[in-house]
Amino acid sequence: MSMKDILQHLIQRQPGYLELRWHKRTSNSFLATKGRVDVANHSITEGVGVRALINGAWGFAATSDISEAAIKRAIEQANANATLLAKARGAHAMELRKGKLSTKDFIGEGFAELQGMSIADKLGKVIDLEHQLAKSSSRMHTARARYTEYLEEKAIVTSDGASCSMKIAQPELSLSAIAEKDGQRATGSRGAGVSGGWTCLFKHPTLDHVVDEIARTTVDLLDAKYPEGGRKKVIMAPAVVGLLCHEAIGHTVEADFVKAGSIAAGKIGQMVASPLVTMADSGTENIAGYAVGNLPFDDEGIETENTVIIKDGKLASYLHNRETAAEFNVAPTGNARAWLFSDEPLIRMRNTYIVPGTSKLADMISSLDDGYLIEGAGSGQADSNGEFMFGCSHVWEIKNGKKTRLLREATLSGIAFDVLKTVDAVSSEFQWDLGTGHCGKGQPAKVDAGGPYVRCEINIGGRQS
């Protein structure tokens, strides 16, 4: 009997709305540095999360014991928690918008490949990459290679009709380096994550010549100057565009955040960006096919879709779970996600991006007299009022239509919608480039983001004399 069948059996004849989610995550993570293996870890986390809705109140309980008896106890506990909360807050009607409840049994590409591959091959590759990077230059002080893979297995059954299962694989690899010369140090890193197998991971464009790329950039940065601060015309690379989409726009259009009064509240139908900008969040991306946030359905059992957030500059949609979809009187968008079986689903992004345009990167550079090409996306944060900050490890100065010199890290900031209104060119070249690491919102989530090259005006943090 599969876990889906067991959950299907247990959900029968339960009062109110009930959602049962079995989740098993098997992960391997390796970290090699300085010729050592600092991390070689195998981990399994498995259990069942139960969410009950009674009189408008949610109760949640979870168990790592997946026997029928333990799941039944978790159901009782979730019901008891919901009842207690309903009493405390008073009866309160809550509708859940049904949407497209999934009945899929989905096995993602690459799952079997990654599951069947030997540890020796995976760990060996990580050790080898670290070794190559360490030997790539006499200036190399520290090289580091980190690999993590998640093999996700889930079954979700709801009392109103969802009954689905999935197996997906999410491997990621990142390399970083510290170069040193005369006591000065520079850092560099590159990484990629995919929804797919080992083969898919190493086809990611970011990993093309990854060792040479990191070594060259990091060593070159040793002699690089800082960019001049102020408001500048820039061309953002896909990873930076992805950061902007995810941090500065994406979070403000999550419906729970909209309800709390984010800058996007009440702006549906309004122009919030240049007409050149169309932005979406997709669980089923098919532009490149490898984005790490690809999911057949979300953790409420709703089939995912491509949700257009901004259409030709106009705010078109928020991101919803079933509850907020009912409140906003729209269809759920399949954005309810939980990190572990013991976490309740929250509204989260999947793959967030700006749709490619028609310009060519080469033309965008050649028609820019004075500005920067922003690469090497680092960390980023954004605020409820749309104010954002991103770090970038390096930028290229552009003078008279030509890339001139490499400059050290910069910090970009601005108000997201204001920046998007200044967009005057969007390239046809496209890349997903934010598939490593996690988005944090109380719980982690694997997401991706990317886009074309986008030209706009932005504030660059610099040093004052």
Next chain:
Amino acid sequence: MSKPSMSQSKDTITTLSKKLDAAARDTLAYAKKQSADRAKVSASCSVEKRLVVENKQFTLANTLESQKVGLGVHKDQKKGSASINNSDQAGLHQSVDDALALAKFSVADEFLVMPDAKEAPKAKPLSFMWNDRMSEIGLGDLLEFTQSMLTRLTKDKRVAIDRLEVSTSCMWHGLYNSLGMEQHETQTSLSWSFMGMAVDGSDVSGFDYDGRSVYNWDTALDIALKQCDEFAEKIVKNLRPVKAPTYKGQVLLTPRAVEEILLGTILYHAAGSSVMDGKSQWGDKINSQVISKLINLSDDPHNSRFSGATSFDGDGLPTSARTLVQNGVLMTHLHDCYTAKHCKTKSSATSGGPFALICAPGTGDLKTMINARPEMLVVDRFSGNIDPIKGDFSGVAKSSRYYKNGVDSGGVGETMIAGNLFETLNNVLAVSSVVEDISGSMQMPWMLVDGVSVTGN
């Protein structure tokens, strides 16, 4: 898990911990049978109750019993590790096999080490970490507590609380190794966190958050309500941001900004792992002046004010208070057993630490510090990048305020700060006589620092 009452929590923890204790011993025995040279098991269990409020409504009541067993093995000077979230014997034995399989393909490392029972004697339990009253708190009590916080947070209608979470936890943690080291610890805690902003018509303030964790139920509400009042007042004051000036010079860092901007770099260069890999600028600077003489920093893992308190570290060594920086002089590196062996020194029992940092108060008067220059930026939060290797930092000053001639002119928007932390840490002009607890995890004062680039919008 039949009733939501927390009165069962103590019993549950007792039952689960006995089971995990037996499982840990069995796992070590199995590792030995499988020819592991050394093995270590970290086992924990907890009972947690949690309430979630979103947009002023209680939205979720959650209960969770959890277990986790992590293990590490050494074989032929190679290491591997594995973990599972139950105490099932077959699963744990499989984990040992998995960890040994990983070790087989790893790289030999002569510095791998585990302490024996003599090096890691039984740590004296910290009695303040377990509070019987806290272990009896039920969801009903938690509801009342949370409601009080919500009422206080939203007294001013302009305050929009996106999310408020309150939880209680009872937990047990055991650490064992095949050389006879054994440590155990139990802990109760009440934690809360909230995030929100002020909204006044079309004016939306910056997003902010706060929270903390305490051991003692009896004083928790007073602490929580005071924090709610301070938070609400602060975010409302950040409506209608003013333009900050652009200059290079002095800025005043609040205790939270001291933690967010300065602390990470100090800890990075004091860390044994950084010293071991030659990444620390302070690898040979013990007993040397590394930062301003005004800074005194210590770690006190036995301090009941802080949530990171612990009687033993991640290697199982008993912890104790130690001075990290005295009058700007580096007194010690933070080593675990592995980095210590690498560096031919002794562990400072700070594996997984430091645990409860205390930056001592100075003599600076806050008003005088604000008046240090006619146009002063007071930085409360930092959203940006810090490169501890080069010391460069650059980012947005959040929830920060602009003082003109000593008068608070308002919160600032889109204001960036940048500089180099090695310079900043040596350019501390004053440390305040008042200190604050940051999220119940450490104590920091205010600091007036020089040489920071401020770029107003």
